[in-house]
Amino acid sequence: MSPLAPARRPAHQIRLSRRLASLTGWTLTGTCLFALSALMVWILEVVFVRGVTALRLSVLTTVTQGTGGGLLNAIEGTLVLSAGALLLAVPFGVAAGIYTAEYRFTRWATTIRFLADVLVGVPSIVVGYFGYVGMVEWLGWSFSVAAGSIALAIISLPYICRTTELALRQVSNDLRDAAYSLGANDRRVILGVCLPAALPAILTGVLLALAVSVGETAPLLYTAGWSNYLWDGHLTHSPIGYLTYAIWNFINEPFAAANALAYAAALLVTGFVLIINIAARFMFDRRARR
Amino acid sequence: MKFRAWLALVAGILPATLAAIVLFLAFYSWPAMHFNGLGFVVRDTWNLGNLYADPIMRNGTQVQPGATYGILFLIVGTLLSTFIALAIALPMGIGAAIFLAEAVPERLRLWISFFVELLMAIPSVVFGLWGYVVVIPFLGHHFYPLIAHSLGKAIPFFAEPTGSGYGLLTASIVLSLMIVPIIAATLRDALVSQPASLREAALGLGATRFEALWKVMLPGTRKTLIGATFLALGRALGETMAVLMVSGNALNYLPHRIYDPVSTMAAFIVSQLDSALQDPTGLAVRSLAEIAFVLAIISIIVNALARLLLLMWNNSQRSVVI
Numbered sequence: 001m002s003p004l005a006p007a008r009r010p011a012h013q014i015r016l017s018r019r020l021a022s023l024t025g026w027t028l029t030g031t032c033l034f035a036l037s038a039l040m041v042w043i044l045e046v047v048f049v050r051g052v053t054a055l056r057l058s059v060l061t062t063v064t065q066g067t068g069g070g071l072l073n074a075i076e077g078t079l080v081l082s083a084g085a086l087l088l089a090v091p092f093g094v095a096a097g098i099y100t101a102e103y104r105f106t107r108w109a110t111t112i113r114f115l116a117d118v119l120v121g122v123p124s125i126v127v128g129y130f131g132y133v134g135m136v137e138w139l140g141w142s143f144s145v146a147a148g149s150i151a152l153a154i155i156s157l158p159y160i161c162r163t164t165e166l167a168l169r170q171v172s173n174d175l176r177d178a179a180y181s182l183g184a185n186d187r188r189v190i191l192g193v194c195l196p197a198a199l200p201a202i203l204t205g206v207l208l209a210l211a212v213s214v215g216e217t218a219p220l221l222y223t224a225g226w227s228n229y230l231w232d233g234h235l236t237h238s239p240i241g242y243l244t245y246a247i248w249n250f251i252n253e254p255f256a257a258a259n260a261l262a263y264a265a266a267l268l269v270t271g272f273v274l275i276i277n278i279a280a281r282f283m284f285d286r287r288a289r290r
Numbered sequence: 291m292k293f294r295a296w297l298a299l300v301a302g303i304l305p306a307t308l309a310a311i312v313l314f315l316a317f318y319s320w321p322a323m324h325f326n327g328l329g330f331v332v333r334d335t336w337n338l339g340n341l342y343a344d345p346i347m348r349n350g351t352q353v354q355p356g357a358t359y360g361i362l363f364l365i366v367g368t369l370l371s372t373f374i375a376l377a378i379a380l381p382m383g384i385g386a387a388i389f390l391a392e393a394v395p396e397r398l399r400l401w402i403s404f405f406v407e408l409l410m411a412i413p414s415v416v417f418g419l420w421g422y423v424v425v426i427p428f429l430g431h432h433f434y435p436l437i438a439h440s441l442g443k444a445i446p447f448f449a450e451p452t453g454s455g456y457g458l459l460t461a462s463i464v465l466s467l468m469i470v471p472i473i474a475a476t477l478r479d480a481l482v483s484q485p486a487s488l489r490e491a492a493l494g495l496g497a498t499r500f501e502a503l504w505k506v507m508l509p510g511t512r513k514t515l516i517g518a519t520f521l522a523l524g525r526a527l528g529e530t531m532a533v534l535m536v537s538g539n540a541l542n543y544l545p546h547r548i549y550d551p552v553s554t555m556a557a558f559i560v561s562q563l564d565s566a567l568q569d570p571t572g573l574a575v576r577s578l579a580e581i582a583f584v585l586a587i588i589s590i591i592v593n594a595l596a597r598l599l600l601l602m603w604n605n606s607q608r609s610v611v612i
Contacts, residue, residue, distance in 0.1 A: 014498060022500035026393060032385025036406050039467055043420045096301035112301045114597060119308050121593030122586060123528020125556045129582040130311045133318045154307055187293040215413025218530040221560055244415045251419055266419050277411045281404060
């Protein structure tokens, strides 16, 4: 308690009922926090204990065979799909983020910012079904890397836009003023001064978007399909495996080998997502820089 | 073209994407909308009809004989699971946020909130795995019989049979855990950023620390809380994988008890596409697109409302993207 805290009555001068109410309040709120942390620990315990038991070297080095084998095809597929999604979403998302940050008071920027937030809220299965009827059926791409990557890109686009905007907003206006006063135009100020200054935070945002892509299932179920084989390099007309599908599908199989694959996949996905989130927190903690 | 104009043009991909999703789903599902009419949302039968018969013409649309598409049971399942999830998540999120903001020392607070908010990062399908593997057996064998024997004696909605563990309450519990961090994180931010003078004034008037919080600090965050609740609502409405894995995926069935299997619009799209593809007229796939369209519209409205509320009421900029 700070030295400026107001003087308070000693506890015995406060009515018992009020003291009891306060005690109950702290107990209940504390219980909520404890329960939440305990549930988080429970989830992590299930994923990590079962995942570590199921993880073998062969899981990482062989492809799926029926309901057994390994996950190499799924690991490769997740990497290919996420990389494709980032390749598509980063240029657009960063550009949109630059616009909403640097011209933040224009009506178009307000609109974009608002719609990016709305797009974050569109359920991922809606994006997935849009991908199915639009790309898989209507464009005739069938289950493919292209359809899956575009669906994932739609999911990560608004994240990248918003984190880029937040990153640029933390760049001090003094920097911009200095650059403008030296005669630089908008393009030089933004690309030469603001963007380099905000780059670590922007990269953090991109990493977090990558974590989201790696953990998504619903947008991929009917766009990427599933394959037991490694990717053949075709962008369309060739389904591809991914880890989240392995979790969903293999946990429902009645075979221990299949369940083990599901646990291993869950460990890989959760571990990857957590590492990115923790790294993002440690490296570029915004609060610490405030 | 000038740099600024280029940026504005490229940024247009966001509205374009949103518009493309909505318009294309509307366009694709148009024959289904025409055939199903407004009865789509009040009928509780989803029936592909006789798939072995020849298609017939009805209302100018080619359909299988006996086909009817209605999603009332999905709307009921979606709304019930969402509202029960909110009923669990709201008190829990508020409680956790209060304790984090007011009772936990500042050094620890960052770490504990980070840990709890990591829940937001856990993929939906991992929640589903956890629910499917450990939560369902635990609830089905231990917790539900307990509620049925106590609460169930008084309220028929909670009475036996408790079923296998798949169902409405399980889906709601898993959902609630997925949306609790949204509420807790937003409210904690709002509580911490309340002016310290408010608390000092309350304490100076003789309030206990909890009274100062409950009667002075918390009411000041009411608007933020409403916005966060809408965000959580939007998230719960569209959640797919976790619900798919624990809800029991009921078809054409309205829940009579809180343990009964349900299905939601989002989960139904995943669970039914394979069988919808068996319909040679393609109307089933288009009717699923109609569900996706309805879900898109609902979630756009809910999220737009949430963002507008937060924008109007909250001049401080959020530091996290939720």
